[in-house]
Amino acid sequence: MKWKNRGHEVENEAEQIVESFMRHGKKVFIFGAGQIGRYLEPVLSHYNIFAGYIDNNLEKTVQGINNQKVYSLEDYAARSEQGWIVIAAARKNIPAIAKQLLDMGYIEAEDFFIYSNFEGRILPILALFLYDQIFMTAVQVCVTERCSLKCRKCAHACYAVSNKAKDMELQNVFYSADCLFSKVDYVKEFVLIGGEPLLYKNLAEAIRYIGEKYKDKMGFFCITTNGTICPNQEILDACQKYGVHFEISNYSVQNPWLEDRYCKLTELLAENKIEYQLGKAEKQWMDYGFEYVDREESEEELIQVFDKCQTPCKEIRGSRLYFCVMARSVSDNLQLGVGKDDYLDLNMLSEREYKNVLLEFSIGYSEKGYLDMCKHCNGADAEKYLIPVAEQL
Ligand code: SF4
Ligand code: SF4
Structure with a gap:
């Protein structure tokens, strides 16, 4: 989206969002007590607006999740106190859940939302206009672009980076976190990423600095790794102290030798009481096409590519x-x-108006309304161009 009235783009929408939220009792129920929903819970709890889960799985409604109540949809509908519902489910399951809600008379964008739209737009607007806070879903620091794998089609093009390339200076990692959290109040996921972040020699110091100063400003403090390297004890101790969560990509379908590495890493993390999520074995990647896409498109078309993405x-x-x-x-x-x-x-945002501008940027507004790299990217259409996962060069 292109800025037309920078700093005032969402005021009318914000009024409607806040009014609807108040009418719904300032409470949010998460439909889907799986991983996506559980990642959303700390964010809602931070704003004190989490009211419980809804799920179609009867077992979960009997046992609960994380010591939280899980309602069946029928039980929820019978409640006198309801709220907003956020559908937090895998993409393939969302249409069926949305239909369930529509069939029961709930209205999309009034009574219920899909989690990507909720996190990406509704909640950031609500956070600013109701709580005077800047909220963002995911912010990453690329501590190194070097990687221990060389995947064809790596979405960061790390295959082109020499093993001798210089990493981000530790002081710059500190400074990046300081700059972010001087303006942003809460991030759902703050991620140290690469390349392969476990190649970064100052990783333990980076974790300690960020954990000590900013852990209470994030739902999850994460390291995303390809699972090929086991962290040393200094890193493990820092991760345990600051509750760092390991997100391990799973490329074992294409590279079966990785399974053994995943076993070693997950055993080590479990021994050290560090939470981790080993992803499902990925079967296909989407091809963003950065190396060959060259769009000769108008400004309007590029804005559409960006907005859809x-x-x-x-x-x-x-x-x-x-x-x-x-x-x-x-x-x-x-x-x-x-x-x-x-x-x-x-650093260039004025103290007086930075919050509105930062909110607008975070939900997709900018001077041009798109990024120059969108000319070289399949964007949301990347899902139509499927390629093998992590083929090694
Ligand atoms: S492991 Fe990840 S960062 Fe490394 S080359 Fe493969 S896709 Fe890129
Ligand atoms: S379309 Fe633009 S914003 Fe989306 S992934 Fe591609 S370069 Fe990034």
Whole structure:
């Protein structure tokens, strides 16, 4: 979206959102007591608006989840006190749940929301206009672009990075976190990522600094790893102390030798009482096409590509907030020099009006309304171009 009235783009929408939320008792129920829902719970609890789960799985309604009540939809509908419902489910299950709700008379965007739209737009607006806070879903720091794997089609183009390339200076990792959290009040997932972040020699110091200063400003403090490297004891101790969560990608379908590495890593994490999530074995990747897409499109068409994409992963790099971590890293790692100015400099925001501008940027507004790298990206259509996972070069 292109800024037409910077700092005032969402005022009317915000009024309606806040009014609807008040009418719904300032409470949110999460429909789906699985992983997506459980990741949303700490965010809602932070704002004191979490009211419980709804789920179609009878077992969960009997046992509850995380010591929280899980309602069946029928039990929820019978309650006198209801709220907003957020559908937090895998994409393939969302249409069926939405139909269940529609059949019972609930209205989309009034009584219920899909979690991606809720986290990406509704909650950031609500957080600012009701709680005077800046909320973001996912912000990453790329501590290194080097990687222990060389995946063809890596979405950060890390295959093109030499093993001798310089990593981010530790002081710059500290500074990036300081800049972000000087302006942003709460992030659902704050992620140290790469390349492979376990190659970063100062990782333990980075975790300690960020954990000590900012742990209470994030729902999850995460490390995303390809699972090939076991962390040393210093890193493990820091992760345990600050509740760092390991997200382990699973490329074992294409590379069966990785299974053994995943076993070793998950055993080590379990021994050290560190939470982890080993992803499901990925069968296919989407091809963003950064190396070959070259759109000759109008401004309007590029804005449509950007608006449809809605990638949730932002990057903080020094004081620069990048809307799309892939766009920045691919451009740098392939030395394309595309989109050098496609960021918001947090240090350049005026004290008086920064919150509205930052909110708008975080939900997709900018001067151009798109990123230059969108000209070289399949965007949301990437799901039509499926390729093998993590083929090694
Ligand atoms: S996809 Fe992940 S594991 Fe593969 S090269 Fe890129 S950063 Fe490394
Ligand atoms: S369409 Fe643009 S914003 Fe979306 S992934 Fe591609 S480069 Fe990033």
